[in-house]
Amino acid sequence: xxxxxxxxxxxxxxxxxxxxxxxxxxxxxxxxxxxxxxxxxxxxxxxxxxxxxxxxxxxxxxxxxxxxxxxxxxxxxxxxxxxxxxxxxxxxxxxxxxxxxxxxxxxxxxxxxxxxxxxxxxxxxxxxxxxxxxxxxxxxxxxxxxxxxxxxxxxxxxxxxxxxxxxxxxxxxxxxxxxxxxxxxxxxxxxxxxxxxxxxxxxxxxxxxxxxxxxxxxxxxxxxxxxxxxxxxxxxxxxxxxxxxxxxxxxxxxxxxxxxxxxxxxxxxxxxxxxxxxxxxxxxxxxxxxxxxxxxxxxxxxxxxxxxxxxxxxxxxxxxxxxxxxxxxxxxxxxxxxxxxxxxxx
Amino acid sequence: xxxxxxxxxxxxxxxxxxxxxxxxxxxxxxxxxxxxxxxxxxxxxxxxxxxxxxxxxxxxxxxxxxxxxxxxxxxxxxxxxxxxxxxxxxxxxxxxxxxxxxxxxxxxxxxxxxxxxxxxxxxxxxxxxxxxxxxxxxxxxxxxxxxxxxxxxxxxxxxxxxxxxxxxxxxxxxxxxxxxxxxxxxxxxxxxxxxxxxxxxxxxxxxxxxxxxxxxxxxxxxxxxxxxxxxxxxxxxxxxxxxxxxxxxxxxxxxxxxxxxxxxxxxxxxxxxxxxxxxxxxxxxxxxxxxxxxxxxxxxxxxxxxxxxxxxxxxxxxxxxxxxxxxxxxxxxxxxxxxxxxxxxx
Numbered sequence: 098x099x100x101x102x103x104x105x106x107x108x109x110x111x112x113x114x115x116x117x118x119x120x121x122x123x124x125x126x127x128x129x130x131x132x133x134x135x136x137x138x139x140x141x142x143x144x145x146x147x148x149x150x151x152x153x154x155x156x157x158x159x160x161x162x163x164x165x166x167x168x169x170x171x172x173x174x175x176x177x178x179x180x181x182x183x184x185x186x187x188x189x190x191x192x193x194x195x196x197x198x199x200x201x202x203x204x205x206x207x208x209x210x211x212x213x214x215x216x217x218x219x220x221x222x223x224x225x226x227x228x229x230x231x232x233x234x235x236x237x238x239x240x241x242x243x244x245x246x247x248x249x250x251x252x253x254x255x256x257x258x259x260x261x262x263x264x265x266x267x268x269x270x271x272x273x274x275x276x277x278x279x280x281x282x283x284x285x286x287x288x289x290x291x292x293x294x295x296x297x298x299x300x301x302x303x304x305x306x307x308x309x310x311x312x313x314x315x316x317x318x319x320x321x322x323x324x325x326x327x328x329x330x331x332x333x334x335x336x337x338x339x340x341x342x343x344x345x346x347x348x349x350x351x352x353x354x355x356x357x358x359x360x361x362x363x364x365x366x367x368x369x370x371x372x373x374x375x376x377x378x379x380x381x382x383x384x385x386x387x388x389x390x391x392x393x394x395x396x397x398x399x400x401x402x403x404x405x406x407x408x409x410x411x412x413x414x415x416x417x418x419x420x421x422x423x424x425x426x427x428x429x430x431x432x433x434x435x436x437x438x439x440x441x442x443x
Numbered sequence: 444x445x446x447x448x449x450x451x452x453x454x455x456x457x458x459x460x461x462x463x464x465x466x467x468x469x470x471x472x473x474x475x476x477x478x479x480x481x482x483x484x485x486x487x488x489x490x491x492x493x494x495x496x497x498x499x500x501x502x503x504x505x506x507x508x509x510x511x512x513x514x515x516x517x518x519x520x521x522x523x524x525x526x527x528x529x530x531x532x533x534x535x536x537x538x539x540x541x542x543x544x545x546x547x548x549x550x551x552x553x554x555x556x557x558x559x560x561x562x563x564x565x566x567x568x569x570x571x572x573x574x575x576x577x578x579x580x581x582x583x584x585x586x587x588x589x590x591x592x593x594x595x596x597x598x599x600x601x602x603x604x605x606x607x608x609x610x611x612x613x614x615x616x617x618x619x620x621x622x623x624x625x626x627x628x629x630x631x632x633x634x635x636x637x638x639x640x641x642x643x644x645x646x647x648x649x650x651x652x653x654x655x656x657x658x659x660x661x662x663x664x665x666x667x668x669x670x671x672x673x674x675x676x677x678x679x680x681x682x683x684x685x686x687x688x689x690x691x692x693x694x695x696x697x698x699x700x701x702x703x704x705x706x707x708x709x710x711x712x713x714x715x716x717x718x719x720x721x722x723x724x725x726x727x728x729x730x731x732x733x734x735x736x737x738x739x740x741x742x743x744x745x746x747x748x749x750x751x752x753x754x755x756x757x758x759x760x761x762x763x764x765x766x767x768x769x770x771x772x773x774x775x776x777x778x779x780x781x782x783x784x785x786x787x788x789x
Contacts, residue, residue, distance in 0.1 A: 106460045107535075113773035114452045114787075121788050148501050155494050155514035157547045162519050164510055168501035173508050177521075177543065179550025185781055189453075189549055193775045197523065201503045203535055204525025209555075213776040217784055249785035273782060280785050426772075427459035429539045430559040435531055436619060438563055439595035439626050441460075442467050 105432045105441055108425035110417050112210040116424065120416060121214075127257040130250075133222040134229075134258060136408040141226075144378035146170050147404060151358055159183060167403035173199040174407040176212055180335075182311065192216075198410040208414045209426065212406065219409035220401060221250035223354075224329045225258040228303060230380050230387030231352060231395040232327040236302030237262050242294050242316055243308035243332055244268035244277035251305050251331070252281055259303075263287040267297035295321050306340045308332040313367070319344035327388070327395045333364040334400040341396070343367050349394040352377050352387070354402040363398040374398075451778045451787055454771035456763050458556040462770065466762060467560075473603040476596075479568040480575075480604060482754040487572075490724035492516050493750060497704055505529060513749035519545040520753040522558055526681075528657065538562075544756040554760045555772065558752065565755035566747060567596035569700075570675045571604040574649060576726050576733030577698060577741040578673040582648030583608050588640050588662055589654035589678055590614035590623035597651050597677070598627055605649075609633040613643035641667050652686045654678040659713070665690035673734070673741045679710040680746040687742070689713050695740040698723050698733070700748040709744040720744075 112120065121129055140147075148168035155162045160181030167174055178194040185191055194212035199205060239261045241248055245268070255261040264286055268274050278288050291297040298304050298321055306316050309332065317328065319342050328349065333339040341364045351374045353359040360370055377397075379385040388395055417423045432441055458466065467475055486493075494514035501508045506527030513520055524540040531537055540558035545551060585607045587594055591614070601607040610632055614620045624634050637643040644650050644667055652662050655678065663674065665688050674695065679685040687710045697720045699705040706716055723743075725731045734741055763769045778787055 107539075111772070114776050115773055118788055126788055150499070153496070153499060153510070153512055155512060155519055155547075157514070159548050160550050162514070162545060162547070162550050164499070164512055164521060166499055166501060166510055168503070168508070173501055175510060175523075177545075177552065179545070181548075181550040184549055187549075189551065190776060190778075190781050193453075193551060195552070195774050199508060199523075199525070201501075201508070202505050202527075203530055203533075204506050204508050204527040205535065205539060206523065206541070211774050211776065214784060214788060245782045246784040276780070276783055276786075280783070280789065426457065427461055428541050428557050430460050430536060430557065432536075434622070435536050436591045437622055437626070438560060438592040440622075442464055442472055442560060443626065 105430060106427040107205070107429035107431040109206050109428045110208045110414070111424040111426045112208065112413060112417065113424065114211045114214065117211050117214050123420065124416065126253055130218060130222045130225070130254045131258050133219060133409060133412050134226045136412040137222055137226045137405060138381060140404050140408045141378045141381045143169065144382070149355065149403070152403070165403040165406060167407050168201065169407060171201055172407065172411060173201050174410045176403065176406040178216070196406055196410050198414050205429065208410060208417065210410060210413055215409050215413065216406070217247055217250045219405045220247060220331065221254035223405050224251055224305065224331060224397065224399060225254040227352065227377055227397045227399070228255065228259060228327060228329060231397055232259060233302050233325055233388070233391055238265065238301045239303040239305060240265045240267070240297040240301035242267050242297055242304065242306045244273040245307065245309050247307045247331065248277045249280045251307060252286070255303065256284070256286060261303065263289065265289045265291050265297045265301055267291040267294050298322065301326065303327045303329060305329040306332050308340055311338045313337060313339045315342050316340040317345055318342045319348060322394065324392045324394050329397050329399070330364055331399050333398065335362050336366060339364045339367055346396065349396045350375070351396045351398055352380065353398050354400065358402060359398060359400050362400040365398055451776060452773040453551070453775035453777040455552050455774045456554045456760070457770040457772045458554065458759060458763065459770065460557045460560065463557050463560050469766065470762065472599055476564060476568045476600045477604050479565060479755060479758050480572045482758040483568055483572045483751060484727060486515070486750050486754045487724045487727045489515065490728070495701065495749070498749070511749040511752060513753050514547065515753060517547055518753065518757060519547050520756045522749065522752040524562070542752055542756050544760050551775065554756060554763065556756060556759055561755050561759065562752070563593055563596045565751045566593060566677065567600035569751050570597060570651065570677060570743065570745060571600040573698065573723055573743045573745070574601065574605060574673060574675060577743055578605060579648050579671055579734070579737055584611065584647045585649040585651060586611045586613070586643040586647035588613050588643055588650065588652045590619040591653065591655050593653045593677065594623045595626045597653060598632070601649065602630070602632060607649065609635065611635045611637050611643045611647055613637040613640050644668065647672065649673050649675060651675040652678050654686055657684045659683060659685045661688050662686040663691055664688045665694060668740065670738045670740050675743050675745070676710055677745050679744070681708050682712060685710045685713055692742065695742045696721070697742045697744055698726065699744050700746060704748060705744060705746050708746040711744055
């Protein structure tokens with residue numbers, strides 16, 4: 098009887114939080130990020146083939162629940178992600194996420210994965226993938242402003258993929274700097290604790306801003322920033338949450354992911370809706386240049402786009418098939434006679 | 444170490460296909476449907492409080508993948524459902540579904556459930572819930588036109604909730620009638636096999652149409668139908684897929700779920716966009732009448748709306764908490780320090 102029931106079930110691969118942690122240990126977090134960069138570049142090269150749409154958001158007084166769907170030629174994916182700032186007061190996460198990858202030809206889901214950790218990895222992989230096209234050549238020093246949950250992933254990505262050796266750390270909370278320093282010790286990096294953002298950016302080739310305050314903040318002012326720098330601005334990622342002074346944005350060449358989303362969510366929400374920007378897929382496919390001179394000041398105004406979750410799920414699905422050690426969920430019905438669904442329940 | 448990792452994980456309840464089958468055995472399918480009717484009525488009474496939106500659909504040459512989100516005051520839900528007609532050629536289901544119920548206050552998912560079986564149950568529960576307000580009093584006989592995967596669930600619902608005793612069955616495929624008859628035998632019902640839809644509707648108080656052909660079909664013509672009947676029309680549920688003749692729709696009083704969706708997907712897609720209809724929440728909350736006389740000809744033009752999936756997931760979640768015997772998935776990260784996500788991966 099159990100056997101009869103099991104034949105009527107079709108499985109979906111499942112990556113729990115523990116599975117993701119084990120997968121990272123097996124692959125190595127540096128290799129994971131650098132391989133994910135390749136998947137991201139492949140998907141950005143296929144930009145035109147994706148069925149893109151703005152995220153769906155259900156707002157409530159306490160927060161927001163979002164669904165981020167995207168369809169490619171062969172796969173479909175969506176991510177579920179919430180944002181509830183008061184959660185930390187009751188010991189819960191502000192943001193949790195999970196996602197599903199499906200087969201377009203059959204509509205069957207293939208993979209269900211945790212995406213809280215995976216989103217941190219894909220955000221860092223996306224930043225460094227963009228920086229490959231935008232950062233000054235032979236960059237060695239990065240300022241890391243904001244030492245929260247994303248900071249170590251960013252440092253790992255820039256160290257592995259771009260060879261960054263020196264990190265200049267700043268956070269308004271000294272404990273956050275301490276946590277980040279402890280996590281990044283003994284990895285061949287020079288870690289310098291700074292007393293201010295102004296000090297952190299001194300001599301940096303790349304400046305990553307990844308702060309958490311949900312307000313229109315001014316983490317970097319125009320006068321703080323010299324030419325010949327790439328700014329990887331990650332923390333200004335929803336309406337009312339920005340990090341860069343308007344004059345700085347106006348002075349630099351600004352690169353973004355997907356205009357309909359970034360105009361609303363990115364730092365450029367502060368600028369007129371026709372301010373000059375370049376969508377990065379046009380740089381990656383060679384249609385437009387990235388960095389054109391050593392003196393250029395570039396900004397990647399990153400907000401996170403569904404195509405990056407798609408790439409991350411596609412990569413994890415390939416890893417799962419290669420290593421073959423994930424759980425299987427009996428999520429789908431598969432009766433011998435599709436018209437006899439009721440027979441299963443009898 | 445394992446213990447340390449486990450403390451960093453928060454669980455989500457999971458109902459697999461086998462779990463759903465076991466839950467149905469424990470509760471009884473008739474009780475399941477009649478209790479679900481109560482949940483549906485509660486949620487339809489709270490209609491105004493829901494954040495409703497049209498479904499999201501990703502179309503491909505082979506089919507469609509849909510996300511159906513809806514937010515209530517306390518819970519949020521979405522269903523993933525695909526439709527791929529050619530799947531049966533390779534032994535796969537045309538339609539599979541799963542869904543998630545979340546807590547609005549925290550954004551945390553609470554339940555992940557199979558929804559292929561659950562959708563069949565909620566569709567039948569919705570039909571009979573609507574029929575409570577629309578069917579002739581003391582109805583005893585139902586015509587069941589289309590004996591596919593949904594038919595036995597409809598018969599079970601109308602038998603349990605409205606006391607229907609006689610079923611007049613018709614399908615273009617005699618094997619489908621045979622399958623339905625075998626599944627419904629020995630349940631105190633009189634099952635009559637008919638040679639045509641015209642024969643099946645003779646003397647029926649309620650006519651359920653639930654056919655599968657994806658075209659503008661005419662399962663019921665105006666001249667086949669007498670007054671004093673309720674038509675539960677379920678099979679006309681997407682653009683280009685209808686079951687009822689226009690003259691029949693024009694003659695009857697038509698009741699629907701959610702106008703923005705039913706105008707596109709229901710049988711009324713054949714009528715002008717201002718044809719008279721009544722949204723059922725206004726009947727259920729007492730604002731407008733349902734059936735007003737024994738002679739009235741009523742049609743429920745059902746297409747399936749996200750609120751019904753919400754009710755179904757809410758009911759299953761309550762069952763799970765009552766019986767406490769479902770699986771737990773380690774889907775969510777829960778570190779001691781929310782800013783130290785990287786520490787989990789080290």
